[in-house]
Amino acid sequence: MSQPTYRVSHLDALEAESIFVMREVVAEFERPVLLFSGGKDSIVMLRLAEKAFAPARIPFPVMHVDTGHNFPEVLEFRDRRVAELGVQLVVASVPEALEAGLVRESPDGMRNRIQTPVLLDAVEKYRFDALFGGARRDEEKARAKERVFSFRDEFGQWDPKNQRPELWALYNGRVHAAESIRVFPLSNWTELDIWHYVARERVALPEIYFAHDREVVDRDGMLYAVNEHLPRRAGEESFVGRVRYRTVGDASCTAAVRSDADTIENVIAEVAATRITERGATRGDDKFSEAAMEDRKREGYF
Amino acid sequence: MDLLRFATAGSVDDGKSTLIGRLLYDSKSIFTDQLEAVEATSRSRGDEYTNLALLTDGLRAEREQGITIDVAYRYFATPRRKFIIADTPGHIQYTRNMVTGASTANLALILVDARKGMVEQSRRHAFLCSLLRVPHMVLCVNKMDLVDYAQEVFESIADEFSCFAMKLEAPDLAVIPISALHGDNIVTRSANMPWYDGPSLLHHLEHVHIASDRNLVDVRFPVQFVIRPQSTSVTDYRGYAGQVASGVMKPGDEVMVLPSGFTTRIAGIDTADGPVDEAYPPMSVTVRLEDELDVSRGDLICRPHNQPTVAQDVEAMLCWMDESRPMTVGGKYAIKHTTRAARAVVRQLHYRLDVNSLHRDESADSLRLNEIGRVRLRTTVPLLADEYRRNRTTGGFIVIDETTNRTVGAGMIVEAA
Numbered sequence: 001m002s003q004p005t006y007r008v009s010h011l012d013a014l015e016a017e018s019i020f021v022m023r024e025v026v027a028e029f030e031r032p033v034l035l036f037s038g039g040k041d042s043i044v045m046l047r048l049a050e051k052a053f054a055p056a057r058i059p060f061p062v063m064h065v066d067t068g069h070n071f072p073e074v075l076e077f078r079d080r081r082v083a084e085l086g087v088q089l090v091v092a093s094v095p096e097a098l099e100a101g102l103v104r105e106s107p108d109g110m111r112n113r114i115q116t117p118v119l120l121d122a123v124e125k126y127r128f129d130a131l132f133g134g135a136r137r138d139e140e141k142a143r144a145k146e147r148v149f150s151f152r153d154e155f156g157q158w159d160p161k162n163q164r165p166e167l168w169a170l171y172n173g174r175v176h177a178a179e180s181i182r183v184f185p186l187s188n189w190t191e192l193d194i195w196h197y198v199a200r201e202r203v204a205l206p207e208i209y210f211a212h213d214r215e216v217v218d219r220d221g222m223l224y225a226v227n228e229h230l231p232r233r234a235g236e237e238s239f240v241g242r243v244r245y246r247t248v249g250d251a252s253c254t255a256a257v258r259s260d261a262d263t264i265e266n267v268i269a270e271v272a273a274t275r276i277t278e279r280g281a282t283r284g285d286d287k288f289s290e291a292a293m294e295d296r297k298r299e300g301y302f
Numbered sequence: 303m304d305l306l307r308f309a310t311a312g313s314v315d316d317g318k319s320t321l322i323g324r325l326l327y328d329s330k331s332i333f334t335d336q337l338e339a340v341e342a343t344s345r346s347r348g349d350e351y352t353n354l355a356l357l358t359d360g361l362r363a364e365r366e367q368g369i370t371i372d373v374a375y376r377y378f379a380t381p382r383r384k385f386i387i388a389d390t391p392g393h394i395q396y397t398r399n400m401v402t403g404a405s406t407a408n409l410a411l412i413l414v415d416a417r418k419g420m421v422e423q424s425r426r427h428a429f430l431c432s433l434l435r436v437p438h439m440v441l442c443v444n445k446m447d448l449v450d451y452a453q454e455v456f457e458s459i460a461d462e463f464s465c466f467a468m469k470l471e472a473p474d475l476a477v478i479p480i481s482a483l484h485g486d487n488i489v490t491r492s493a494n495m496p497w498y499d500g501p502s503l504l505h506h507l508e509h510v511h512i513a514s515d516r517n518l519v520d521v522r523f524p525v526q527f528v529i530r531p532q533s534t535s536v537t538d539y540r541g542y543a544g545q546v547a548s549g550v551m552k553p554g555d556e557v558m559v560l561p562s563g564f565t566t567r568i569a570g571i572d573t574a575d576g577p578v579d580e581a582y583p584p585m586s587v588t589v590r591l592e593d594e595l596d597v598s599r600g601d602l603i604c605r606p607h608n609q610p611t612v613a614q615d616v617e618a619m620l621c622w623m624d625e626s627r628p629m630t631v632g633g634k635y636a637i638k639h640t641t642r643a644a645r646a647v648v649r650q651l652h653y654r655l656d657v658n659s660l661h662r663d664e665s666a667d668s669l670r671l672n673e674i675g676r677v678r679l680r681t682t683v684p685l686l687a688d689e690y691r692r693n694r695t696t697g698g699f700i701v702i703d704e705t706t707n708r709t710v711g712a713g714m715i716v717e718a719a
Binding site: 009052055 | 516572
């Protein structure tokens with residue numbers, strides 16, 4: 001008989017860590033919520049939540065900060081998934097907030113930044129004390145320094161210079177009233193890990209993650225879909241390209257990439273070979289400055 | 303493919319950022335847009351070469367001041383392994399960060415400059431890694447190109463460090479001569495040092511044997527959460543969710559639940575993918591027991607003949623991490639140990655340790671930021687504790703200020719009674 005090796009693959013180790021984090025939150029907080037964007041990371045997070053509490057249902061609601069600029073495929077996917085899991089869906093609506101005067105449309109029409117007050121308003125209204133987010137440290141350099149349990153003051157602000165040390169797997173979730181913790185169970189996952197996990201678990205994703213033909217315009221080297229939220233500018237020529245989305249966010253600031261990857265396996269091969277980060281390739285909102293993400297996070301962004 | 307977590311310690315001068323940059327670059331983990339951004343920033347600041355430190359220094363304050371303040375996590379993978387780097391600043395005022403990075407590391411990578419040899423900082427890094435019980439240590443003697451790749455220089459540094467490491471009981475040490483700038487012995491063996499017959503750094507990182515670092519002997523299962531579905535489709539289910547800290551658990555095993563001391567057997571071990579025949583670290587599972595016992599978060603499942611100490615008096619090494627208030631004898635704090643919360647009072651500070659000279663100052667009556675000392679604590683409820691040297695999960699705890707809620711200390715249990 002051979003000696004047992006008790007091997008654990010890197011995906012198993014990452015999964016075990018994420019499940020541990022989610023269980024800690026449910027054990028220690030009164031009102032956790034999972035932030036769901038319809039993107040692959042939040043979909044994987046939802047899958048991990050399902051696994052963490054089986055055979056019981058996911059013991060917290062799911063919140064979508066809806067900018068009103070949605071890909072219809074993503075909304076349809078969200079509603080189907082929520083129904084399958086039997087979880088409560090909370091929608092924090094940017095259009096409603098605009099109507100109520102809580103936020104104002106920015107001149108460029110992008111709604112990324114104005115999501116923050118809408119999110120914080122919902123946190124206050126529902127008194128959420130822990131918010132699961134799908135951010136990964138490999139995405140961006142400010143995120144590379146953020147804790148798994150990331151403290152937010154009563155204004156929802158992140159103070160990067162005043163973070164709690166995080167040792168072993170001993171997460172400090174103590175907060176005073178109105179303060180909260182953002183929890184990032186996918187901190188140690190990379191884009192490629194997510195795709196390998198999607199393949200292994202056969203996690204369903206919205207179709208826009210796979211290659212398809214779409215009418216796009218080339219704007220500053222990025223391919224944006226032509227739709228009601230993103231009208232063509234004067235002089236812009238649209239064309240039909242074979243594209244897919246590497247990230248899914250607000251439809252007015254998320255760009256597609258040229259791709260023929262129409263299956264999970266092809267996407268994995270493409271991601272493994274790519275030389276540009278996913279945010280660099282697809283997010284107009286991160287191009288403003290070296291510290292764009294840090295600045296938004298300080299204000300309370302995801 | 304398995305997972306290796308390693309911590310790096312050092313300052314910019316040691317070439318640490320260059321080394322990490324090279325590992326990331328050579329494993330194709332740096333992306334074109336990241337490199338372009340760094341090149342542009344370097345140019346605008348008037349740097350003579352592309353400053354790879356800018357890749358890891360992500361915060362505005364770090365960029366402005368040109369220093370690394372915080373632990374940054376970096377990721378790369380080769381076909382053999384996925385790596386997580388906890389990149390920590392090396393100066394003494396960042397001991398806190400180094401302790402944090404080392405707490406989860408399988409391996410610590412320490413750099414010295416071949417021209418300078420071992421300095422105070424190298425000793426401190428080695429000591430902290432041994433205190434945190436990082437199972438593997440690699441000393442990289444960097445900038446070998448600047449000492450003409452001389453074997454004598456390397457060997458004298460290697461000997462001095464090995465002697466020091468032996469005193470620290472560092473379990474596994476490798477020493478590698480490198481030039482991060484030129485890539486000598488990073489990914490492939492260098493033709494410039496034919497006298498060196500060891501592996502390249504990356505080869506070592508890919509092959510160092512970490513599977514047996516886990517404690518597979520002492521069954522320790524801290525209960526995180528009780529799973530009791532409130533549904534009509536699943537009835538009478540009661541499972542104890544947690545992550546196996548150590549040991550191997552199997553259905554049918556006789557187990558004891560602490561602190562109550564009741565014994566029963568494991569009825570089954572569940573995961574969302576179905577039941578499993580055995581569970582071992584770091585698996586997250588749900589354990590069902592044969593008897594209905596009162597088991598809740600903070601309890602621990604072990605074997606009847608191999609138990610942790612159930613203790614309210616704890617001797618520990620404590621690293622203080624709070625800048626605003628020092629730890630004082632008589633001070634009361636909240637602590638988190640495994641999934642268990644307690645309050646504790648500091649009964650005694652035996653000594654404060656100088657992390658550079660290892661001198662013990664027995665007259666000390668407080669610990670300030672980044673200071674380390676041996677303390678005696680009394681806790682409000684018993685801890686289910688092992689010596690940290692035997693079990694990093696059941697031997698480590700954090701100290702929390704009850705007023706500010708900040709994490710103010712990290713403790714490693716030496717003895718519990």
